[in-house]
Amino acid sequence: MSLIPKETVDQILAQADIVEVVGDFVSLKKKGQNMWACCPFHHEKSPSFSVSPAKGIYKCFGCGKAGNSVQFIMDVEGTSFPEALKYLAKKYGIEVPEDQPSPEYAKEQSDRDSLFIVSDFANKHYQNILQNHEQGGIGQSYLKERGISGATIRKFELGYSLDAWSDLTDAALKAGYQQRFLEATGLTILKEDGKKYDRFRGRVMFPIHNVSGRVVGFGARTLKSNDKKSPKYLNSPESDIYHKSNVLYGLFQAKQAIRMQDMCYMVEGYLDVLSLHQGGIENVVASSGTSLTEGQIKLISRYTQNITVLYDGDAAGIKASLRGIDLILENGLNVNVVTFPQGEDPDSYIQKVGDAAFKAYIQEHAQDFISFKTSLYAEEAKGNPVKKAEAIREIVTSIAKIPDPIKRTVFFRSCSLIFDIDEQLLISEYNKMQLQGRQQQQQPKTGNPADDYFDYEQAALAAEAEEYEQGGSETDELKRYEREIVRMLLSYPDKLLDDGVTTSQYILEQLEDIEFRTPVYRRLVELAKDKLNRGILPVADDFINYPDNEIRTESTNLLSDPYELSPNWATHQIYVPHESDLLPYGTERAVLRLKFRYLEGVINVEAGKLKLVTDPQEQVNQITYVMTLKKLHKQMGDMLGIVVFR
Incomplete structure (x- = not known):
């Protein structure tokens, strides 16, 4: 295995500022001598994740994760020690001299690294077919028809898979890649009779990147309108490097824009992301057809506390997605909602009205989620007392997810006006829910890091x-x-x-x-x-x-150390x-x-x-x-x- 020279490692460690490194992933706030945030490695409502600028370390007093800048990258990206060093070297513009990988190096690589390597090979293979193969013209025609430019194709590394049984598998094996890694990533499927074939055939390929830009999986769209047996979209299966509940399509390309604009737009499909990004709305990601998960919300919360969900104009789809937004509220993020006219989705609507009109539409029609959900349920329950009571409980359930008491109070007041019901009744219902929840949990309460002096x-x-x-x-x-x-x-x-x-x-x-x-x-x-x-x-x-x-x-x-001396002692000259x-x-x-x-x-x-x-x-x-x-x-x-x- 090739090694990074010690002097280069020392240079990386000397330049890697723990606050800058961690600050790329979470929003830190100064408290005493340290910086604090909600932990990026587990769900929590009160910050127990501490960063010490003086010591150059981080520590979560909730889940126990701890280390320096290199360890943080290893933990948050799931990489090896050398890969974390390379990440930091790239961040700080430090050149890492290394010999060309030897056969011994390839053998010593962990299975995880090998999965990344195979996925990268497949990604380049699909891109080459789209750009240079005769069949790639089919994919290019489709993307052009959908309004996707060459620049966007290159930025998101789109590709095309040949309509052949084992094109990728044969090419990878010929290049020296091991079949077991092709199978582990789901790129190759092995039949019981020993025959092998490609999972993706005759499809436009959408590579899925993790936050550091490494390909972890693929989404693929068939262009065969007469094929009733194959699904329109096919995704990579779960693997050691791809967990769909912890990945958002487009986040790698969008993370800087999300941080700068302090807003993340959430859509459903790959083409929604591509069209909006191309139209100047670069702070957009997609859940890729899956229900929103806590892992995906934690990813977004590294860069912003504000999410705007862009819904298709389908009422049934909106109702099915509401539970996922409750998760966003529970994690303390602010959620707005925008719906489009019936039959439209973000991709079709921006292609129809243009970039400027689309942006104006979002600004004009965005409303906070609780108000949106309240209006939606109030309209359905109109004239039906039983449905109205159910709707009110549903809204209170969502409001109860919000950790900020001031926000809860504002939303209770808004809900009471829309449903024409006494605000105190809503608060009483909320208190009842909270009491029932505590009785069910029956778990000891864990304390937060204290400011006061500890003897x-x-x-x-x-x-x-x-x-x-x-x-x-x-x-x-x-x-x-x-x-x-x-x-x-x-x-x-x-x-x-x-x-x-x-x-x-x-x-x-x-x-x-x-x-x-x-x-x-x-x-x-x-x-x-x-x-x-x-x-x-x-x-x-x-x-x-x-x-x-x-x-x-x-x-x-x-x-x-979770304890710090309160500045109040000095204020009172104690x-x-x-x-x-x-x-x-x-x-x-x-x-x-x-x-x-x-x-x-x-x-x-x-x-x-x-x-x-x-x-x-x-x-x-x-x-x-x-x-x-x-x-x-x-x-x-x-x-x-x-x-x-x-």
């Missing part, structure tokens, strides 16, 4: 006393104290203590004879020792940017010392606590040896040794304020 020392002492009195797993206790030592080693490695000794020097000298039991902490300590032995003071970046994923993740977890202000005291106690717990284990081992000693003099010597250890253990306990029971 680490008192919490640690209380936990120590409770653990020691109740007993507990020796392994768990040792792990906790090893964790605290390594946390301080990473947080303040080069901070000077008394007599000009750094924190890392003091900790490693004091614990020289103690072997850490937790594997990842033992590795971290050994890395720090290796640095010191070479005359180099370890720093946090050595661990945050370490190539090994386990080291990176654990280092980031140790350096992440001084609260930070941990760093009491570093000599804190480091000494952390070392002492680990020695105390480690000594407990030694005492248990030595006491157990008494059962095996038969010589009277050796028994006396062993008892004396155990008593000496216990005396030392009690002295340590006294220093820590822990009562040691005999």
